[in-house]
Amino acid sequence: MLVAPSVLSADFGNLQHDIEMLNKSNCDWLHLDVMDGVFVPNISFGFPVMKAIAKHARKPLDVHLMIVEPEKFVKEVKDLGAKVMNVHYEACTHLHRVVQQIKNEGMMAGVTLNPSSPVSLLEEIIPDLDLVMLMSVNPGFGGQKFIEGSVDKTRRLKEMILRRNSNALIEIDGGVNRETGKRLADAGADILVSGNFIFKAEQPEAEIDYLKHL
Numbered sequence: 001m002l003v004a005p006s007v008l009s010a011d012f013g014n015l016q017h018d019i020e021m022l023n024k025s026n027c028d029w030l031h032l033d034v035m036d037g038v039f040v041p042n043i044s045f046g047f048p049v050m051k052a053i054a055k056h057a058r059k060p061l062d063v064h065l066m067i068v069e070p071e072k073f074v075k076e077v078k079d080l081g082a083k084v085m086n087v088h089y090e091a092c093t094h095l096h097r098v099v100q101q102i103k104n105e106g107m108m109a110g111v112t113l114n115p116s117s118p119v120s121l122l123e124e125i126i127p128d129l130d131l132v133m134l135m136s137v138n139p140g141f142g143g144q145k146f147i148e149g150s151v152d153k154t155r156r157l158k159e160m161i162l163r164r165n166s167n168a169l170i171e172i173d174g175g176v177n178r179e180t181g182k183r184l185a186d187a188g189a190d191i192l193v194s195g196n197f198i199f200k201a202e203q204p205e206a207e208i209d210y211l212k213h214l
């Protein structure tokens with residue numbers, strides 16, 4: 001299991017401290033949530049903050065763009081040195097083109113689905129994807145309650161990936177903790193994003209280890 005702590009739940013007044021904690025931990029990627037106040041009803045941070053994070057991070061960056069017209073920022077995400085660029089299915093008119101642009105820049109192309117979007121929407125494009133991220137909360141805020149249907153949805157996505165001979169990894173984002181993480185692992189998740197559960201824990205590094213061994 002890969003674990004990608006969501007920096008959205010870090011202490012923004014002491015970001016370097018939290019990034020250094022993640023550098024020392026066994027986490028795999030740093031998950032960066034960009035919100036524009038249009039695609040989602042919240043604004044988080046943008047490229048200046050991500051550049052500052054990239055300067056200190058010793059783990060690959062997994063950038064999740066919760067913005068309209070994400071295709072305008074492929075080059076900027078590449079210039080950060082990101083490993084993964086996740087765009088929302090719901091934000092892309094020409095998804096196939098955006099995926100090709102991301103891959104042409106040498107990044108892993110991830111497509112994210114909102115909770116109400118069925119996995120069948122990805123039937124045609126799944127062989128081209130490196131990663132599919134399922135939102136298990138409505139995007140926009142950390143610390144929300146896990147949406148139960150996400151476990152079965154993970155299972156259905158896994159079936160589609162196998163049936164279509166895709167190599168796409170399955171990433172789940174929202175409300176991930178020890179209990180939901182276990183069920184998601186059993187359903188076929190490859191990567192767990194976790195924000196509040198990790199950053200509010202007394203021993204964040206131990207919780208990262210727990211999720212990693214699911």
Ligand SMILES: O=C(CO)[C@H](O)[C@H](O)COP(=O)(O)O
Pocket residue numbers: 006008009031033064066137138139140141142143144173174175176193194195196197
């Ligand atoms: O994308 C997100 C919100 O849109 C966050 O990554 C997600 O909510 C993780 O936070 P938590 O684990 O606290 O639910």
